[in-house]
Amino acid sequence: MSAPHPDLLTLLAGLAAVLVAASIIGYVLQWRLSPDGSNIVIENLNDRIRAWWVMVILMGLALIGGRMGVTLLFAFCSFAALREFVTLTNTRRADHWALAAAFFIVLPLQYYLIWIGWYGLYSIFIPVYAFLLMPIMAALRGDTDHYLVRIAEVQWALMICVFCASHVPALLSLDIPGYEGRNVLLIAFLVIVVQISDVLQYVWGKLLGRTKIAPKLSPSKTVEGFIGGALSATLIGAGLAWMTPFTPLQAGLLSFVIVLMGFFGGLVMSAIKRDRGVKDWGHMIAGHGGFIDRLDSVVFSAPIFFHLVRYWWSLT
């Protein structure tokens, strides 16, 4: 393992400064408005800030750990997300082998392929091999009740939680001339733009939000919040061009794509939650819900970001 790139250290110091500021604001708000812990919005805000500290520290350690750290971190995130997703599906006993294969063969193998950087296989392993083999395993058990629904659910779970999420560490295998040794910063760029956009949409929505975008799916999402959050996150993304191989204009455009995909990812995952009648995917992260609640937008933007960068910038 080589020493972390100075740009990465600058970035982590910047993030720490932002979180310190957020913590102080949260502390002051609590002291002024909710000394007895009665204001739910402020308590939730402080829960979220605390969870952000944990997430930023984990992410920072993983980025410093390089390829190994990032691959392991996202393999674990995929595992936790798949666990949440499958909990909400209609699995039956006949799916037992197929599910065991999803967790203990497909998931580790996908991340192993990412780890060795075998693009030709990791980009098709789940959509081709897993998608054909898993229905076979379920069919061999002979239970045909709701067969199509069960198969579709497990395949979608793998697609979202493993295949899409694994495109974040896959960014490390891109070969961009003049950007050698700094690929972890691409991951930082993607994750920061997605997450800051979520946060800013929440903030703009709380300040100006009037018109609901999708009242049936997600009552807290508003047009004002979306526009304000998307534009400000795009600007911040353009401002982060220094840590990427992109010009500020390119970084802004890519950020805009990331933000859009992230927003729609959140909507799609909300639709699934509504369908299953739950509010959150899980209970792992205080104030945020489950892993999928936090990952939904990253998961939708990662493969698109990966392929755009690969097509226009990468040699491999």
Add this chain to the structure above:
Amino acid sequence: MLAKFVSGLIVGFARFITAVRGNWEGIDPADEQRIYFANHASHGDFVLIWTVLPPRLRRRTRPVAGADYWRKGRLKRFIGQNVFNALLIERHREKRTEDPVALMTAALDEGASLIVFPEGTRNTGDTRLLPFKSGLYHLAMARSSVDLVPVWVENLNRVMPKGEIVPIPLICTVTFGAPLRVGEAEAKQDFIARAEAALLALSPKTTVL
């Protein structure tokens, strides 16, 4: 020492597979003597209950388990007796040398809390709960000052259906309801019905396809 290490391993494994969370809905996790009575769908039920108990409560809480299963083989005996300090009772009437209720009251008198599964056997069918055996009533009558706490273990039957060896990671929850006690003049079947209803009330309404 070894037992402590193994118990840590088992608890860690249970968390890895099920990310189990305890919902203390009807009662707080206070250090009081209690009889937890739970639904029984898998051999891992008491492991999950044990996992969500705060360590201080764990030490005094003994699962009541079937001797026929937990005396078979050295590993099971070690896990049952040394790791979980299980109170083993003979389930088959004709093999009994000691009355199970007497064993349980003796353990209560030593200060232990108990985890019991009043269905008597693992529920592997489609019904949410099997009819309770009457042991719970006799235990409640024998020590009427101890709270009976209903505990619903959700999803573990899907993690490891009967006959499978590989567990599927799924999120499980353990919900603790409001405590009950047997009424002074309460008939056996009334109390059993009340206890069953209290436990069933904790089971989430499942969305069936």
